[in-house]
Amino acid sequence: MKIIKGDEFDKYWRNERRRNEDPAVEKAVRSIIDEVRSKGDAAVKKFAAKFDKSSPQKLEVPFEAAQKALGELRRSSPELVQSLELAAKNILRFSRKQKEQFSDFEFEMADGLVTGQKVIPVTKAGIYIPGGRFPLFSSVLMCMIPALCAGVEEVILTSPPGENGLPDNKTLAAIAAAAETCGVSDNERIRIFSIGGAQAVAALAYGTESVPRVDIIAGPGSKYVAEAKRIVFGEVGIDFIAGPSDILVISDGAEGGEEYAEIVAADMLAQAEHDPEARARALVPNRGYADKINAVLERRILALPTKKIARASLNSGSLIIVYKTKEEAVRIANTIAPEHLELHITGADSWVPLLKNYGSLFIGSLSAEALGDYSAGLNHTLPTETSARYTGGLGVRQFLKTVTTLNCAPGEGFESARNAAEIIGRAEGLEGHAQSAAIRK
Numbered sequence: 001m002k003i004i005k006g007d008e009f010d011k012y013w014r015n016e017r018r019r020n021e022d023p024a025v026e027k028a029v030r031s032i033i034d035e036v037r038s039k040g041d042a043a044v045k046k047f048a049a050k051f052d053k054s055s056p057q058k059l060e061v062p063f064e065a066a067q068k069a070l071g072e073l074r075r076s077s078p079e080l081v082q083s084l085e086l087a088a089k090n091i092l093r094f095s096r097k098q099k100e101q102f103s104d105f106e107f108e109m110a111d112g113l114v115t116g117q118k119v120i121p122v123t124k125a126g127i128y129i130p131g132g133r134f135p136l137f138s139s140v141l142m143c144m145i146p147a148l149c150a151g152v153e154e155v156i157l158t159s160p161p162g163e164n165g166l167p168d169n170k171t172l173a174a175i176a177a178a179a180e181t182c183g184v185s186d187n188e189r190i191r192i193f194s195i196g197g198a199q200a201v202a203a204l205a206y207g208t209e210s211v212p213r214v215d216i217i218a219g220p221g222s223k224y225v226a227e228a229k230r231i232v233f234g235e236v237g238i239d240f241i242a243g244p245s246d247i248l249v250i251s252d253g254a255e256g257g258e259e260y261a262e263i264v265a266a267d268m269l270a271q272a273e274h275d276p277e278a279r280a281r282a283l284v285p286n287r288g289y290a291d292k293i294n295a296v297l298e299r300r301i302l303a304l305p306t307k308k309i310a311r312a313s314l315n316s317g318s319l320i321i322v323y324k325t326k327e328e329a330v331r332i333a334n335t336i337a338p339e340h341l342e343l344h345i346t347g348a349d350s351w352v353p354l355l356k357n358y359g360s361l362f363i364g365s366l367s368a369e370a371l372g373d374y375s376a377g378l379n380h381t382l383p384t385e386t387s388a389r390y391t392g393g394l395g396v397r398q399f400l401k402t403v404t405t406l407n408c409a410p411g412e413g414f415e416s417a418r419n420a421a422e423i424i425g426r427a428e429g430l431e432g433h434a435q436s437a438a439i440r441k
Contacts, residue, residue: 001294001314003287006323009332016317022223029198029227036202041209047199048161052131056165059210061172061192066179069172083375084174088141088181090377095149098396106405110413116405121151122237125399126204126214129171130221131160131196133309134274140174142379143219143394144190148182150399154189156204156214160196167194197221201228205236218394220381239394243385246279247271247369248336248358250329250351251344253289260344261289263365265296267342268318269310270370276312281319281336283329290320330354337388340369357388415441 004012035043041059049055074081106116127143130136140157147155157175159167166172172192179190193211195203201221207213216237217229229238249267253260268280284290297314301307323329330351333341337357344365345351352363359382360372372378381394408414418437425433 001297001318001320003290003294003320003322006321006328006332009321009335012319013335022227025223025227026231029224029231032198033202033205033228033231036199036208037206040203041211044195044199044203044208044211047197048195051199052160052196053163054161054165056161056194058165059193059195061166061194063176063179063190063192065166066172066176066192069169070176070180073170073173080170081173081177084141084177085181087138087375087377088145088178090375091141091145091379092149092181094377094379095146095396098146099149099400102397102400102402106407108413110411110416112409112411112414113417114407114409116407118403118405120401120403121153122215122399122401123152124154124156124212124214125152126217126236127155127157128200128204128217128219128221128225129157129159129167130219130225131162131168131171132222135159135168135171136220137168137170137174138374139220139381140171141178142381144175144178145182146379146394146396147218147399148178148184148189150396152189152399154191154212156191156193156212158193158195158200158204158211160200161194165194167192198224198228201225201232205232216398218381218398237398239381239398240383240387240391242381242383244277244279245271245274245340246281246338246384247340247342248281248283248333248338249342249344250283250333251289251293251342251365252285252346253292253344254346260365261292261296262300264293264344265300267369268293268297268314269300269304270368271340272310272313272318273304273306274309274313276309276316278313279317279319280313281321281338283321283323283332285323285329287322290322293320326351333357337383337386339382339384339388340372342367342369357386359383359388359393 032047045055102119104118109115125147129139144155159171184190203211204214204217218239220242226241230241249264251260251264264282271278272280282293301310304310321332333355334357339359341358342362343351348363360378362369373380379394383391418440422434422437
């Protein structure tokens with residue numbers, strides 16, 4: 001694990017690898033998208049045979065298969081189902097609170113000039129649930145529940161087929177659990193498809209004989225899925241383009257000493273095990289504490305079933321930074337703009353207003369990022385690779401449109417605005433605009 005001083009950070013950061021657009025990936029994904037767009041289901045099945053564990057004859061999965069999977073999981077793993085249900089309820093409660101922040105309004109700007117806003121859910125939302133090394137069935141809850149809470153009429157879920165032609169069984173069970181939590185008992189608003197990779201994104205973006213075209217695509221995925229979302233954006237909305245996961249833990253170790261080093265190391269490894277490209281970072285006030293965390297990392301990683309992945313992550317870009325002052329630590333944190341930011345420090349409340357760039361903030365050593373990943377109600381679909389500088393994570397808002405309204409009537413305010421529009425249109429050389437305003441005099 002690399003350890004550097006705070007005054008070395010800027011040089012390190014200039015050389016830190018960012019997401020590089022891979023021409024080979026882009027070329028391959030464009031080819032897949034073009035073929036799915038022109039050949040529909042046939043192309044989807046062709047790429048399933050090439051890239052997935054099977055190529056289902058029928059792409060759509062009956063909703064009853066999800067209900068069956070949930071029933072099987074209730075019998076075999078009742079504690080897991082109870083945990084999924086608790087997580088789903090928390091996510092729904094949080095999503096409902098988010099939705100309260102978006103409301104219609106109308107007010108009279110001036111006499112005869114009434115303006116307003118309407119909040120309208122998108123009609124169809126596409127949700128991509130990855131398979132791969134770790135089928136992230138928790139992403140079903142994170143993506144599907146906010147969409148349903150927003151009022152989306154139809155949610156289209158895609159996930160790679162397994163050997164039996166169906167998505168992962170826990171993924172299907174999570175779909176049924178989320179539906180039950182949201183009060184949706186059949187497939188009236190939920191449709192499921194066994195499609196993975198870039199071909200799933202293409203099918204959602206353009207539609208096929210079987211797959212409806214959607215208005216927005218959300219959910220995590222591989223670099224091929226991310227590249228596909230980047231290419232189709234504009235034809236369809238997307239949540240954002242996510243890269244490898246990352247965390248930054250700011251810890252002073254003041255209260256717990258060795259115990260705090262254990263917690264910091266555990267949280268760093270929780271990110272490192274995602275992917276060899278994941279980034280686990282910490283900001284600490286002295287070299288002794290940095291060495292202690294590093295030693296704990298080396299010990300704890302040996303017991304991880306995912307130690308090979310975690311080791312590659314720690315060696316490739318994870319980092320411990322020793323800061324001199326609070327101001328230096330805050331500046332570095334805001335520059336990194338982490339997906340997950342944890343504060344294990346005394347007086348954390350005084351730090352919070354200074355920290356501007358993060359996907360989710362976890363305050364206090366009990367606030368494990370893993371709770372945000374699964375069960376506390378927050379969404380785990382978050383901006384990565386410094387994109388927290390300009391956007392937040394997935395939530396109800398991605399499935400809502402805020403549109404504006406204008407309702408005019410004779411009056412002094414209307415006449416002033418009409419006259420101004422006529423003058424500005426003419427000054428811009430757009431006489432048609434000017435006349436459109438003038439005719440209403």
